[in-house]
Amino acid sequence: MSVALAAVAALGLAACGSGNSSDSSGDASAGSTGAYTPKEGGAGGDVGVFTWWAEGSEKKGLDALVSEFEKQYPNDKFVNLAVAGGAGSNAKAKLASDLANGNPPGSFQGHAGAELTDYILADPPQIEPVNDVINALGGEKVFPKDLLDRLTVDGNIYSVPSNIHRANVVWANPKVLDKAGISETPKDIKGWIADMDKVKKSGVNTPLSIGGTWTQVQLFETVLMADLGAEKYAGLFDGSTKWDSEEVKTAVNDFKTLLTYTNKASDGDDWPDATNMVIDGKAAYNVMGDWAVAEFEAKGAKDGEDYVYFPVPGTDGVFDFLADSFTLPKGAPNPDGTKDWLMLVGSADGQKAFNLAKGSIPARTDVPADDFPKYQQSAMESFKSDTIASSIAHGAAAPLAWTDDISKATAKFYSTKDADGFLKDLTAAADKNVVK
Structure with a gap:
């Protein structure tokens, strides 16, 4: 079995059966080591966030997240490192260069799923597990188990999902x-x-x-x-x-x-x-x-x-299925500030603000559907009952x-x-x- 196949198998990327169970409880993964506790107001310092959300509804979604981040973590300073280009084609090339040269951002956007295996399997690895953040956010109590399974490699979760797209x-x-x-x-x-x-x-x-x-x-x-x-x-x-x-x-x-x-x-x-x-x-x-x-x-x-x-x-x-998610790069200049950002991304308030602006649906199950327009309500219902297949184009x-x-x-x-x-x-x- 090749490394690529092993990674895909570990992520459980075969289409799962209908229904996304969200009523289970417990740690986010077998490798969990507790929950992250942020400092009140945030860790302080710059938090550089790398995305490809530079225009249109995507930028509006990012702006909504930033607004919530500034409210909840006023000690932190968000630094926008967005690179334009649909689906991240331009951004991924620059990100690869920055990571290879030991110049990681505070956090970077990645499509949840197999796309992240390249960073996990790099020698040395380029992203860190974020199990403690997922646990602090509620783990399987608030995120569908099927989704967390798709984010888990060898007992560790390497990104915090901000949304679900169809x-x-x-x-x-x-x-x-x-x-x-x-x-x-x-x-x-x-x-x-x-x-x-x-x-x-x-x-x-x-x-x-x-x-x-x-x-x-x-x-x-x-x-x-x-x-x-x-x-x-x-x-x-x-x-x-x-x-x-x-x-x-x-x-x-x-x-x-x-x-x-x-x-x-x-x-x-x-x-x-x-x-x-x-x-x-x-x-x-x-x-x-x-x-x-x-x-x-x-x-x-x-x-x-x-x-x-x-x-x-x-x-x-x-x-x-595809999901945008955010990572903790190895060697991030302000890891505690990055975890503040990840906590915001995975919070109910952050997911509501972001997804209302971007047109996607929350990855969390405890954000009320009534807050969303007709299309997003229909997508929430479909995600609960449909067979899930994983997108090629979106990693x-x-x-x-x-x-x-x-x-x-x-x-x-x-x-x-x-x-x-x-x-x-x-x-x-x-x-x-x-x-x-």
């Missing part, structure tokens, strides 16, 4: 659909493609909007989920499903067909432009994580009137190196449209990262 969401313009004569949600990818034909014939040049490479990877992962189902999709990352299987071939060809209905995009195109095409009626559909809901609201669009949403056809009952399904290989293969495919070549590249990436 990636397999279609955002649609109902006026564009009405014009095309579409009144029902398609049940599978083939039905969705048929509806895109109707949209195209109605005079809309771009039935499906996309952005740069990471948005295409996200679209592709949802097609994989639709055509393989959650269990076989999860098997792609533990070796039980082969990347050159007939189901994956079907998904690749469906993905290829979907791309014939999209706008032209370059790698640097970020997600808001694609979402705005739906808001402006220039596209019928966009597959985007539920951070998009904040973009719709910022533009004054009304839920159910100016936009509608539904799971990617074929994935109803599957929750394509939950595979370590960074493997995700990078999939991203490169997707970018190449977008240019060539060579389905056989794409399958070979995906299989080679799996062979390199799983099968030794």
